Every structure is written in structure tokens, then in C-alpha cells.
């Protein structure tokens with residue numbers, strides 16, 4: 001099943017399907033059914049109720065938001081243990097296309113963008129090999145539990161992602177414009193951050209197949225003893241990456257792999273100059289931001305984290321989608337889903 005969000009990116013996803021994708025799938029002799037989404041949550045509702053035995057794979061031609069819907073729709077099913085084993089494919093049709101860029105990066109080929117990225121992902125889709133995909137269980141303060149495959153962001157990155165949606169018509173340039181606007185009015189975000197370092201938890205057991213979040217305690221209790229409490233309380237951004245790319249041209253976590261069982265946690269503390277922050281983002285285009293030795297940038301590998309914003313209002317995103325603002329905690333579950341990626 002190929003799911004297309006006709007509104008994603010600059011609204012070009014259907015043209016990409018008609019121009020490239022359909023031809024590739026036909027040449028590769030892969031019969032498929034096209035589903036054009038009509039509204040937000042259409043894909044989520046569809047996969048929650050679909051007869052999955054009909055499909056070898058669910059393929060998303062859109063941005064990361066549509067795959068986020070599909071993953072969470074699968075996890076809402078009674079038979080989620082089986083449903084989440086359905087191979088998931090991604091074809092870049094949005095403006096960020098972080099997972100598509102990550103899937104390409106994992107092939108170790110040199111970076112590409114635009115239609116070349118679509119061709120690369122289309123080729124991998126036709127080959128049909130699958131890799132394991134980590135899912136990150138995320139608990140919001142209201143008690144809602146979500147599943148993420150890409151990122152959790154608060155502060156600068158989340159603000160740029162959501163505020164730049166008004167510039168959707170200019171495609172991925174919206175992130176550059178949004179970054180410049182946010183830099184001009186750079187903010188500091190107050191909050192508490194804690195995490196379980198990967199080295200303290202060498203093996204991630206996902207609690208059998210049940211996906212029990214055995215590393216987490218309720219949000220109203222202090223984090224366990226073996227967690228690290230970050231001393232700083234003033235941040236410019238907190239970003240947990242679960243794949244290599246934050247967008248098509250920002251390689252936030254070059255060493256990340258789809259099934260490494262690791263959260264790649266970055267935070268930037270207050271006091272960084274606008275120029276230094278801009279340098280970080282420019283270096284992130286080639287994945288060299290950690291080489292700059294910026295004293296405000298911290299990178300840690302983690303298995304679980306807790307973030308408690310103290311600033312009264314703000315933006316938090318999961319996989320680039322806005323979620324309820326407030327205390328949040330998360331745990332990685334290694335390789336519980338399947339991603340078409342070679």
C-alpha cells in the first residue's frame with residue numbers, strides 16, 4: 001500500500017508519484033494500491049483497522065509526519081505486536097524528509113537531495129530488503145503514550161520546525177528562513193533534563209514483546225539513581241535524535257543507525273552567541289558540528305530521558321509533529337519495527 005499525502009511539502013507528492021514512483025514500481029513488477037490521504041489522521045485510522053495480511057509493506061510518500069501517523073496507528077491495534085512487524089517504506093515527498101535522508105545515509109552512498117533522494121529510496125524500496133527499526137516510547141504528562149522513530153525536540157529546533165510551517169510554499173528553504181527568524185530573536189528555555197547514559201545500560205531489553213518501559217518511573221517520582229541529572233537549567237535547545245538526519249540537509253547524528261538502540265541526545269546551553277549557533281547549524285549540514293568543539297554543545301548517548309520544561313509555554317515536537325507541552329519522558333525499544341532499507 002502506497003500512502004500519499006497530497007498536501008505534504010510544496011504539495012508535489014502526487015506529481016512525484018505520477019512521475020517517478022509509479023514507473024519504478026511498475027518496472028520492478030511490484031503491484032500496489034495507491035491511497036491518497038484526505039485529512040490529518042486518515043492514514044492513522046486506516047492502518048488501525050486495515051486487514052494487514054493483504055499488504056507486504058506500507059509505503060509512505062510524504063514527509064515524516066505521515067509515517068508517524070502510520071506507526072502510531074499500528075501501535076493502537078489490538079494485534080500491534082504482529083502489526084508493527086509490517087515492513088515500512090519511506091519515499092521523500094515532504095519538506096524535511098529526515099527518515100528518507102537517513103535511509104540513504106545508511107547505504108554509505110554520498111549525500112543526495114531532491115529527486116536523487118527519491119530515486120535512491122525508490123531503488124531501496126524495489127530491492128525490498130528490511131532492517132530493524134527502533135521505536136521510542138514517549139510519555140506525555142497527560143498520560144498519553146506515543147511511539148517515535150525520529151526525534152524529540154524542545155527549544156530552538158522545535159520552534160523552527162513549527163513556526164516555519166507558514167513558509168511551506170518554499171519547500172525545505174523554510175527551515176533556513178525559520179532558523180534566521182529564530183536566530184534574530186534567540187530565546188533561552190528553562191527546564192530540567194535527565195537521562196540514562198547508554199554506558200550504564202549496555203543491553204536494551206524491550207521487556208519481552210510487551211514494550212514495557214522498565215527504565216522509566218512515573219513522572220511525579222525522581223529519576224532512578226543511575227541516571228545523569230544535567231546541572232544546567234537554561235537551554236537553547238534539547239534534541240534527541242533516533243536517526244541520523246534531522247532533515248534532508250541536516251545530519252544531526254551521523255553515527256546513528258536505525259536499530260542502534262540508542263537516543264543521540266544533544267543539548268545547547270544558554271550563553272551561546274548567535275554566530276556560534278549559526279556555525280553549529282552550518283556544520284550540521286555535513287555532520288561536523290561536534291568537531292567545532294563548541295563548549296555550549298553537549299552530546300550524549302542515552303537509553304532513556306526525562307525533560308521537564310519550566311518555561312510556562314512553548315513548543316515540543318515528536319518526529320517533527322507538535323505534541324502537548326509539558327514534562328515528557330522516553331525510552332528506546334531496540335529494533336521492534338521493520339524499515340525497508342538496505
Ligand SMILES: Nc1ncnc2c1ncn2[C@@H]1O[C@H](COP(=O)(O)OP(=O)(O)OP(=O)(O)O)[C@@H](O)[C@H]1O
Nearest residue numbers: 008009037038039062063064065066094095096097
Ligand atoms: N490530505 C491531507 N490534508 C492535510 N493534512 C494532511 C493530509 N494527510 C496528512 N496530513 C497531515 O499533514 C501533516 C504533515 O505531513 P507530512 O509530515 O507527511 O508532510 P510535511 O510536513 O510536508 O513533511 P515534513 O515533515 O518532511 O516537513 C501530518 O501531520 C499529517 O497528519
